[in-house]
Amino acid sequence: MVVGDISTGTDVLVIGAGPGGYVAAIRAGQLDLDVTLVEKDAYGGTCLNYGCIPSKAMITASDLAHEAGHAEEMGIYADPEVEMGEMVGWKDGVVDQLTGGVEKLCKANGVELMEGRAEFADENKARIVHGGEGQGSETVEFEHAIVSTGSRPIEIPGFSFDDDPVLDSRQALALEEVPESLVIVGAGYIGMELAGVFAKLGTDVTVVEMLDSVLPGYEDDLARPVKKKAEELGIDFHFGEAASDWEESGDGITVRTENEDGEVSEFGAEKVMVAVGREPVTDTLGLENTGVEPDENGFVPTDDRARTEVDHIYAIGDVAGEPMLAHKASKEGQVAAEVIAGEPSALDYQAVPAAVFTDPEIGTVGLTESEAEAEGFEPAVGQFPFNASGRALTTGHADGFVRVVADEPSGFLLGAQIVGPEASELIAELGLAIEMGATLEDVAATIHTHPTLSEAVMEAAENALGHAIHTLNR
């Protein structure tokens, strides 16, 4: 037990053990750097404990329950009973397995693990306050620091996450009982993913969104099949509505919203989940003691080597800005560690994929057609619908398409957008193609296994070249 204030030193102090921080620490260990990783809550960060992994576990489980109960077309008649406590227990088991693995991997790579909350004392020293009474604190002197403190959900006025019926995504993913009804504020990716989970488990879901569509930021034709399926699941959408407050009423609550004309609407529910975005955790770190200054949104500006304006302090992951995605955090962590070790590593954001795990899924990478035009390219676009894919039809999920965007004169792949089954997996092939400088010809000439969903990627490339076999060419 650590009592009182002691002092230690390290080459690299990594603050925060999410997918940014723990990856940076492991990579630094592999490069023989003396590295200390400090975490105040749980190894694996938001991603493993409260974000990517638990949400995907609940999506898989709710999909299974829903599909089993809706497969009459295939001659399957079932009425699955959901034991929410057990489902959440299974999800927690998956999380535990992964977070335990992170701890073991860190140790095996020589990473010194430290539990506690870090705060910079100056640009070469941090104070680590250990949790629990009598645990004390210690000072760590460092040559380099990597800030990877992640993000937290944005709270909106009138909806405190401390109030019982008001949930953030983390609390929603830990519910031990399926709520009868749920209002979700925000139709971004977290709101839409969890709207699907609860609707499939039988909750009466209402989504209120200030903007005029689901998944703001994604192209209309990608978002449309997601909204259509959500409506088929019974999800009730109200656009142009800003949540203003809530009050207890009867057995549940009433959530009030206001549109731009000031008209008020009321929605009754058992609970309300607010998912209006996330903000970086940079205000509780003592950054002001180092000379590193966050921008007006709280993000820490960095260069292509993940360095902040203070040479030996790096920032990675959600604190370093959009896109706030786990794999982007990990890549930045690897680069930061390699740069500290003196390697010629740098970040390249040309091909950062993104996935939305709705039904159907969305996967994107690189440029859209309009972004390509705006950047001065002459885009060639090819598309292949999943309803022309033999494999998609055999899965019972044939909504959506694969689209590829290339530079017409050179044929180089610039981007891709997929909405449909396994879009989150299929997008990887196109990420690799862009990363390797592949052309439409390269993708079209690659023999794809039959029958697979990935044939749709090949056919989209062939379509852009004017010779797709299983769809009419543009």
Ligand SMILES: Cc1cc2nc3c(=O)[nH]c(=O)nc-3n(C[C@H](O)[C@H](O)[C@H](O)COP(=O)(O)OP(=O)(O)OC[C@H]3O[C@@H](n4cnc5c(N)ncnc54)[C@H](O)[C@@H]3O)c2cc1C
């Ligand atoms: C519901 C949900 C679903 C998501 N799904 C996906 C998905 O499918 N795919 C995807 O790519 N991304 C997803 N994300 C986003 C993803 O979780 C984040 O982009 C990712 O976790 C960022 O990693 P990070 O290392 O920057 O920060 P985090 O994972 O947030 O980790 C930061 C860590 O720092 C610790 N910390 C903070 N301050 C201190 C301090 N002062 N001292 C010590 N420790 C500190 C925190 O406790 C935390 O463990 C999802 C997020 C949510 C909420």
